[in-house]
Amino acid sequence: MPTSLDQYVGVHATALDVRARRTELIANNLANADTPGFKARDMDFRAAMARAAGEQTAGGVHLATTQAGHIGGAASADAATSPDLKYRTPLAPALDGNTVDAQLEQAAFAENAVRYQATLTFLNSKFRGLLTAIMGS
Amino acid sequence: MSSFKAFDIAGSGMSAQSVRLNTTASNLANAESVSGDAASVYKPRHPIFEAVRAQLAAGAAREGNANAAVRVSGIYESPAPATARYEPGNPLADTNGYVYAPAVNVVEEMVNMISASRSYQNNVEVMNTSKELLMATLRLGQG
Numbered sequence: 118m119p120t121s122l123d124q125y126v127g128v129h130a131t132a133l134d135v136r137a138r139r140t141e142l143i144a145n146n147l148a149n150a151d152t153p154g155f156k157a158r159d160m161d162f163r164a165a166m167a168r169a170a171g172e173q174t175a176g177g178v179h180l181a182t183t184q185a186g187h188i189g190g191a192a193s194a195d196a197a198t199s200p201d202l203k204y205r206t207p208l209a210p211a212l213d214g215n216t217v218d219a220q221l222e223q224a225a226f227a228e229n230a231v232r233y234q235a236t237l238t239f240l241n242s243k244f245r246g247l248l249t250a251i252m253g254s
Numbered sequence: 255m256s257s258f259k260a261f262d263i264a265g266s267g268m269s270a271q272s273v274r275l276n277t278t279a280s281n282l283a284n285a286e287s288v289s290g291d292a293a294s295v296y297k298p299r300h301p302i303f304e305a306v307r308a309q310l311a312a313g314a315a316r317e318g319n320a321n322a323a324v325r326v327s328g329i330y331e332s333p334a335p336a337t338a339r340y341e342p343g344n345p346l347a348d349t350n351g352y353v354y355a356p357a358v359n360v361v362e363e364m365v366n367m368i369s370a371s372r373s374y375q376n377n378v379e380v381m382n383t384s385k386e387l388l389m390a391t392l393r394l395g396q397g
Contacts, residue, residue: 234387
């Protein structure tokens with residue numbers, strides 16, 4: 118029997134957070150579809166989940182960064198150099214250096230939205246189960 | 255989670271695309287605004303898009319993305335030379351009988367217009383979907 122609500126909800130809370138982050142990332146790609154030199158980015162979902170889960174359990178040992186030149190551990194990585202953020206490999210890069218493929222991004226966005234809703238459904242049923250246990254009916 | 259930055263990002267995209275649509279409208283409207291002087295004739299305007307690099311605090315690094323949103327960093331006037339037309343009857347004509355028309359490429363402007371409107375629609379779609387997702391999140395656990 119799980120002891121805390123966090124444990125009960127399991128991986129889904131983290132997944133929801135990572136999905137929301139990916140929504141922002143792809144929204145940014147689409148907003149910059151006409152920006153010269155913009156490089157489209159996406160995230161490595163597995164790595165992002167692993168990182169988010171690692172942060173949540175707080176079991177990892179963090180490196181202290183006391184000076185500007187210090188390099189932090191994986192958990193304190195800067196978002197700009199975040200290991201789970203990757204650049205997209207363009208199929209047909211534009212002459213102006215932009216690598217956003219609007220169709221591809223739209224598909225990724227739709228996929229991400231559906232998966233977000235799937236996670237929400239999982240969470241909902243978890244809560245409903247808990248409620249049934251409490252109410253007893 | 256900073257309550258869905260996707261809204262801000264899509265909003266900035268819509269605003270940038272509407273600036274582009276505005277410059278296109280201005281260029282098309284002034285395509286026939288002739289002048290008697292090559293220097294003072296209307297110059298086609300085009301926006302310059304730029305990705306905004308978010309300033310991230312160390313604590314907020316996990317939530318943030320390296321880039322967030324787009325902005326119009328400026329509007330440049332096309333240096334293309336005005337085209338001279340021989341219209342001696344035109345009251346604006348110079349001493350040699352020439353008037354100068356702006357170097358507006360109507361086909362290019364139409365393409366720009368279509369591209370801007372498609373990109374705008376893309377951003378609207380992103381915003382709608384984000385809103386739906388956020389509403390679903392708000393209803394979480396209610397049934």
